[in-house]
Amino acid sequence: MNEETGTAVAETVQQAAQVTVETVAEVTQGVAKETRTLLHIDDLLGYFTWANVMHVATSVLALLIFYVIYRLIKRFLKKRALVKVQPHTAVLVSKTVSYVFWALMVMYVLSLFGINLQAVWGAAGVAGLAIGFAAQTSVSNIISGVFVLSEKAMKIGDYISVGDVNGVVDSVDLLSVRVHTLDNQMVRIPNSAIINGMLVNYNYFDKRRLVFSFPVPYEVNMDEILALVSAVPASCPSVLQDPAPAAFYDGFGDDGITMKLAVWFNRADFIKVKNEVYIAIMKLCHAHGFEIPFTHLDVNFYDAAKSAAAKAPEAKKAAATRTTRRRKTESAD
Incomplete structure (x- = not known):
């Protein structure tokens, strides 16, 4: 009896184990099939032909x-x-x-x-x-950038001015031009602003002209001053003699007659030329004993007490005069 019971239990366990194995196999096959379908593995394997x-x-x-x-x-x-x-x-x-x-x-x-x-x-x-x-603005800048590049009005390293912005060109792109100012700030200028505005390129030509203006006293000998100022460029090494410098009078001012000196120089010598010419003009003034006229301002301090004391006798005299006239008028009546 016990042997029959043990045999039955063993068969039952064996059948259960077999059913479990078959179920797991079916589930595994189902998962694998779904995975292959989801990832298109069969399709991908079909592509891996020679x-x-x-x-x-x-x-x-x-x-x-x-x-x-x-x-x-x-x-x-x-x-x-x-x-x-x-x-x-x-x-x-x-x-x-x-x-x-x-x-x-x-x-x-x-x-x-x-x-x-x-x-x-x-x-x-x-x-x-x-x-x-x-993006109409961007398209406008791109079209403007094509014109900026085709005109070749500037290049990297040029010092330009557009509106209120002055700086050295760092890059010229289709959308904008980037410059850095003299105080080392980066400024982005849209190309449309360059096309629609006024562009000034200070480095476009190798030579530049600079005009110095200052007043001359009216009482001096104008022919002598003109000759002396005309000789100033010769004492400035950075000033070019070709084109020739020019000195001339240019109108009457409040402090004196306006004298102008125009000189040419290489664009790299801009600061050097300004210093040399200003120093030469001041040496000229000191050497010949005349000064550049300028506006003088006289300041007088007002003392109310002294002013009242100074005006008191005049006020008494005026009052006495009015009293005398009034008495004469009454006597006549």
Whole structure:
């Protein structure tokens, strides 16, 4: 009896274990199947054929060749072609080459996956219109940047003035021009402001002219002063003699007649020329004993007590005079 009971229990346990194993196997197979379906593993494995592997290898090799060609073009432009152009033009050309290369690479990769590029271009056109309406200011700056670059009105290192901003050009891009002021602050000037405003480039020409203006006393010998001032540029080493300097009178002022001295110099000697000419003019004045006229201001201090004491006798005299006149008038009546 006990043996029969033990046998039955063993068979029951064995059957339960077998059912459990079969259930686990079915669940495992189901999970694996769902996972393969969800991750498209079967589809991916279908792509890993010898032909597809060769196609991917060829594509990767083509991308590497294109990248090597791109780097060679960049190196050639940097060492040979861009040396002859202005720095900001070289930067713009380099960026354009980079953008074109990466755009071609993206289109090539998309074509490898069988994506219709015409549909992409159509979507890009619609997106471009939307972006254009949303960013009209940026588009205006880009168009203005093309004109700024084509006019070649400035280059990196030039000292320019646009409106109230003065500074040295650090970069010329499609959207803006960046300058740093004399107190070393970076200022970004939109290209539209340059096109619509007035741009002054102090470094565009190699030579510049500077005009010094100062009054001369009316009582001096004007011919002598004119001859003396005309000789000032000769004592200034940084002043150019060609074009020749010019000294002339330019109107009558409140303090004296206005004398002007115009001199030419190399743009790098701006500060040096100002110092040399001002020092030479002051030495001229000291050497010949005349001073540059200027407005004088006399200050008189007012003392109320002294003023009242000084006016008291006059007031008494005036009062006595009025009294005498009044008495004479009464006597006549």
